[in-house]
Amino acid sequence: MRRLAVVLSLLLMSLVLAVPASAGPSTTGFHWNDITAGDGVQLKSNVIEPATPGTHPGVVLVASWALNDFQYLAQAKQLAEAGYVVLSYTARGFWLSGGTIDVAGPRDVADASSAVDWLIAHTSVDPHRIGIVGMSYGGGISLLAAAHDPRLRAVGSLSGWSDMGASMTGGDTRRPQAAWFLQTAARLVGRPSPQMNQILDDYWADRDAEGRDRWARERSARYSVDALNRSNPAVLIAHSFGDSIFPANQMLDFYTALRTPKRLELAPGDHATVEISGLAGIPNHVWTSVRRWLDQYLAGIDTGIGDEPGVVLRPHNSSAAEYYPDWSHVTGHDDRLRLGAPHGLIATGDLGPQPQGTWTRRIQAGTDTIAGGGVALLTNGLEQLTGIPPIVSLPAVSRRHAGVWLSGAAPAGGWRVRGVPRLHAPLASTHPAGTVIAYLYDVNALGIGKLFSHAPVTWHGSPATVDLPLQVTAYDLPSGHRLALVVDTKDPLYLDANAKDATITFSSDAWLDVPIA
Template identity: 50%
Template sequence: MVRLLRTALVAVLVACVTPVAAAPAAAALPTTGPRFVDIAGSGVTLKANVVAPSAAGRYPAIVFPSSWGLNDLEYLAQARVLAGRGYVVVSYTPRGWWFSGGEIDTAGPKDMADLSKVLDWTIANTATDPARIGAAGISYGAGLSLLGAAHDPRIRAVTMMSGWTDLVYSLFGDNTRHGQSAGLLSLAAQLLGNPGPDLNGRLADFNAGTNIEEVKAWARVRSAASYVDALNANRPAVLVANAWGDSFFPPNQLADLYNRLTVPKRLELRPGDHAIAEFTGILGLPNDAWTSLYRWFDQYLAGVDTGIAGEPPVVAVPHNAAAESYASWNAFGGTPRRLGLGAIRALDGTGPLGGSPTNGWSKALPTDLDTTANGGVVLLTNGVAAFTGERPKIWLPTVDRWRAGVWAGERPLSVRRIRGVPRVHLELRDAAARGTAVVYLYDLDLFGTARLVTHAPVTWLGTTASVDVALSATAYDVPAGHALTLVVDTVDPLYYDENAPGGSVTVAGGSYVDVPLK
């Protein structure tokens, strides 16, 4: 049954991409393929396809590992475009997926050995110039490409779209297990791959909250953040593109790695969720992220001066403003403005947000009761927002004040430009040894509609008097007359929590949020 499902999905993928790919740009070079091939990986056979310029000569090459749950047909439309631009394009299905052999290695050592074997095959069997090889992909393919550049110095340029750099952060951001995203990855592996005992065991431990340190050690081996020294030594040119609302790989980890790289580098962040910003490009349609990929590889593989090397390397497309460019990630970030949380008013169940933090108050939050404040549904909520331009929203009066703490700020007459990572400090009173809170920053209009700016969970795993949480990086303009509003509760379907049933988390005076404003 699974094999029949895979075969049917192959047919669907071919039907989706072939018509678009059949009409390359007028100035494109004649191309061959796709030619479907078997590549000998490290002890397994990998399914792949090749599209290349048909004229004799040596060309730069780009290797595309497919995304989690997809296969080498994923990039057919873009392979035709890139071959028409003068590249040999080899797309392959990583081990354990679809018809490639072996078990899923989740970007582990076997996957790295396979990628090197794919490079060997590409050099030996195509018109590739071995000094001009790049790697690129979306999601799983993105992570494999960047990790590959750390392990194999033949990769001279990388474009990583909607990928991860720190798998520990992706799974356990602020010590909180990201259950919904991991569950979707697990489902795809069961349906379309061969997860084997290694991945199944890690997922079982993750879901049960057992052997966590072992799972984290396993994840570190599969994180580019663990190999920054190797990346800097190999010196590939690295382009990282992602979305503010990526529910699989939140963007803070990307900024951390970007700051540590000393290679030619570029960071682009756009509205959307995982792989949404690049999706239309998969169909061969015009797409900003893929345009950047063309320019990046033309610059660093084809030897064409596209101008991208001289541009400000940090590009931020805010949720509700025009694209902006900055000389560095630090230049993008605004100046933190501290907004203190005040005592909750009995009249409306809302406290003030602003000024210096005040003491002498507390707010108890039940641990097993949700509210209308939430981060949405993995992929869907922020994905829809990217296409509609409308942020996820709630009507603030529907947030149960017994279940959540709500603090609303002033309504200035000027726009406030949030750029960077808002940081929240919560003082806790008599906190249990283990617990979780979820913090949401909203833009509240005059009619009670609150649009989600950013959010994050935070979990403590030992006795503590306070917690600090870095919300997901964002770029958002709060309109004049709107109030920044902070909501804190203890349940969100996106995450596992560590709260005891029937308990409470008490937030107390001295709490605040630092909002980065330009």
Template identity: 50%
Template sequence: MAPHRLFSVFSGLLLVLAVLTGTATSASAAPTTALQAVEISGAGGVALKANWIAPAAAGQHPAIVFPSSWGLNDVEYIAQAKILAGRGFVVVSYTPRGWWLSGGTIDTAGPQDMADLSKVLDWTIANTPTDPARIGAAGISYGAGISLLGSGTDKRIRAVAALSGWSDLVYSLYSGSTRHRQSSGLLQLAAQLVGKPSPELSTALADFNANKNVGQVQAWAKARSAATYLDAINANQPAVLLANGWGDSFFPPNQLTDFFGKLTTPKRLELRPGDHAIAELTGVLGLPNDAWQSLYEWFDHYLGGQPNGAETEPAVQVKPLNASAEGYASWSALSGTARRYGLGKIRLLDGTGLLGGATSTGWTKKLPADKDTLASGGVVLLTNGAAAITGEQPSVWLPFVDRTRAGVWAADRPSSAQHIRGVPKVHLELTGAAATGTVVAYLYDLDTLGTAKLITHAPVSWLDAPGTTSVDVDLFATAYDLPAGHSLTLVVDTVDPLYYDENAAGGSVTVTGGSYVDVPLQ
């Protein structure tokens, strides 16, 4: 099936399932009004398709506004709207401009979307039994980004739940100075299928794909990043809940950990296994879901005034990839003490070097610049999404990783489990590097039979930098327990389908002694 048809079928099924399960409510849910479809006049008179529902009880109630996700529409939240209305909230869901039947063109969480959000708040206060002092904003993906940004532009937003959202769109597109190919491609496909891309969006995506006008693309993305408006968000003091997946291939978690640390509002960060929007998916269908349960409790307390202890729970709550849930007072409390693993000389017998001990010198490992290997970050949405469902990380059989195309370094097998928490960092010394290039680093858990489970990875590129002698890459944040008797293993190659690489065909990258990995261990 063609990708555009597959996407359309998926979107349609999601919408149908949302409608079919929209009657799902808790046994103790209070009566609600009927769901009503409406049209709200956004900024400049643009028509925004929307729906709303409220508690049937008289009086004013706290309200939550849901902008729909990229590629979806306001039907997305019907099931959750009914559940939340039964918990005492007015719920207004709307389709942002440029999508489906809403007017205008896609603004990608830009100034027009912020103005629209304020117009939706105006309409909500004027047309529903909403208490103006108790308004929240929430959503998944695009809706999360709009909600988080909106908390810096409209002081009426007193609480936010941003599920699978972003805080830094520049990082999301260019982390490690490397363009994220598959995720941006899927976003572009959705916009073409069910949206009306603005000339600004079309230009930004065309320039991104062609790797030109990078400064202009990054300025466009920075203007759509909550990190840019951090001071305004802190000044407005909304209560902010951020929840993402460890393996989010659209919005990797590192950007959120940095942003979270700088927030001075009431706040919580939650990270779970899975890819983009996977952790919240069953909740969209009205089924029990941990991420949505956190949203309920967050809004119950910060909008509903319920003394449920939300403010006293650990500010950082994580579900490691292969361990039970944990709570920490801060991200720095989660991040362990870094242990340095030096990269050693490659052995001729098995083409593998030692990972561990002091950094060593006197060796080199040449990597062809245009040859892929089995080592991979996977396929956007699918690989880490499946891992969240099965509980098993994506894996490769390490003997099949071609040593002529990749550098492989394996550590000695510890006698006790090692608890990796935080952001592993790779430093590679290079020799004879071209002025432009890319490498991708993968950290694996290698068992005794040769199966290597992916713990985390990340790309890094250097652009127009003659004389490059070293590169540093922060791998994507992770929480993983390396079992006793397993080997922590690093693989480095130059190609991954998730990303555009900047290597010249037929070239090479040579890694040398002095390279190392810093792994945060609890």
């Protein structure tokens, strides 16, 4: 695999060098360098500087998982032409950088500081005006690095994470498609460490959860938020509602806990799909915000972004941006819709504000239905491009293997759903472990539903009640449409704990809290 990584890296370099290396008369052009990490590992990097005299603000760009320092060439060129010294580096264990993959562990955090050291020692950077930006893996490392290195005064975390544990097993449910993608990419162009291999072996075998939690905690910026607040860098977080690698909910509490200059942007899409066009130099709103953020907090240019409201939402199927002063102002109130007894030829329960009486509903576990969250990276990414989310025919959802509840028609003006929907459901199971997945659909008059939020939850031991936060969303449900809740037990996105012959029984005193702006 290392030989393949070398060949691919050389091919990429040849493509870059096929274009004149100079980035223009205002910059030095790109130079390729080795950074020596604290433990002697060599990290591959490139740097580009303004050609003008004097010191300049600087930016460290951390490559994404399985990508290398060529990833940011277009953005680095634009930043250098705007007066920044820009250093991009390939994380250890990937491509031609040395060492093994540390998965954002202490060595990766130290490597970011080594990049800052190199920048100060070898370029015209102003050591008091340095920031760090990264997508995905680079976004997570950027947050961790800023918590440990007070020289980093601005952060751009794009599709990163704050809680590695929640990313791996949110709702106590493992995510096989995401894990397989990351593992396969690492083996193709990287060198997994023995520790990484052991963690993944335990993950697939569902063993040593405590050991995995300790490993994940060390790699989670949520546990370093006090350090971030003390060093007080300006933190920009951009994320997608449908991120299937690092689900977005983890960023909400993290953002709220920050006491630094901060901004949170959420938009439709999947992992890194919103900002990816910026890697080709194509303007998009995420990289525009990054540039304005760096200009404001590093270059000393008043872009106005520091005075804008701190939360920006772009609703599904809309190009409009909504601004809120903080996360607590996103949801005006919760509409509590109570689940009622399924009835009719195609058993469907009512979902409404009034008490629904006493009832039970039993489903057979372990069989998938046509309700589903789609395919990791692909489904929500396509929604971003086409505006078409996963679609289901509600009457065709198996009532033997799923519970289905349907609200009344939305009033004039519809429902502006903003925030985190939450399901409260008393459950009983014939098996001591199990999983349910809840889906929210916007259903039209023909019974066709568009998915706009979902989440899984797994229990071990007899469950009494499930309290399940679904994915954060910003969705306008049109007037006359209905809200549907579907709960089943299997989805290819998740590894469930259901036994094939188990049954799960829902009962009264269950409700769905819908956040309304």
